[in-house]
Amino acid sequence: MRYVAPGDHVVTCVSMACGSCRQCLRGRSHLCAHEGLVRGPGREPRLSRDGATVHQYFELSCYAEQMLVHEKAVVKITKELPLEKAALLGCSVVTGVGAAQNTAKVGPGDTVAVVGCGGIGLNAIQGARLAGAERIIAVDRLRGKLSSSRPSSARPTRSTRAPPIPSPRSSG
Ligand SMILES: [Zn+2]
Numbered sequence: 001m002r003y004v005a006p007g008d009h010v011v012t013c014v015s016m017a018c019g020s021c022r023q024c025l026r027g028r029s030h031l032c033a034h035e036g037l038v039r040g041p042g043r044e045p046r047l048s049r050d051g052a053t054v055h056q057y058f059e060l061s062c063y064a065e066q067m068l069v070h071e072k073a074v075v076k077i078t079k080e081l082p083l084e085k086a087a088l089l090g091c092s093v094v095t096g097v098g099a100a101q102n103t104a105k106v107g108p109g110d111t112v113a114v115v116g117c118g119g120i121g122l123n124a125i126q127g128a129r130l131a132g133a134e135r136i137i138a139v140d141r142l143r144g145k146l147s148s149s150r151p152s153s154a155r156p157t158r159s160t161r162a163p164p165i166p167s168p169r170s171s172g
Helices: 089-103 119-130 143-152
Strands: 009-012 074-077 111-115 134-142 155-158
Touching: 089 119, 111 119, 119 134, 134 143
Parallel strands: 111 134, 134 155
Antiparallel strands: 009 074
16 A cells, blocks of 8 residues: 555545556546456455455445545545545536536636536536636526525526426425
């Protein structure tokens, strides 16, 4: 273990990559072969209980109080970030921010429309804002989700192409 040391603050990542295979070196870490990162078929399990294998969902199992993960499955974070806030850095953050900054390549002054303001959409809005987008238009059928987009300075826009899904209070 060279990347982290006892006491470091980290977040775990479901999309670990070796960083040294052909795909990783070509910038395609999502296609990493995971050589040496995960247990292959027939190999001794990392964890067991009473002789039975304990499986780790996506090699993580984040709901446990303690985790046994590969060093490549963690990212160091600053100790200034409280852990209870770091715990919110789930898959919707990396997916949404990554969609805006890596896939769409939003840049300063761009105008961006984000369709759908759930967890991923709100983080796409944040990613666009961080990338310097000048105008961000948030589109959703549900007013409640649009109001969640306001702190990010997105311009809420309600789609009227499909009827809204009734909330539990208005359906009775
Ligand atoms: Zn790799």
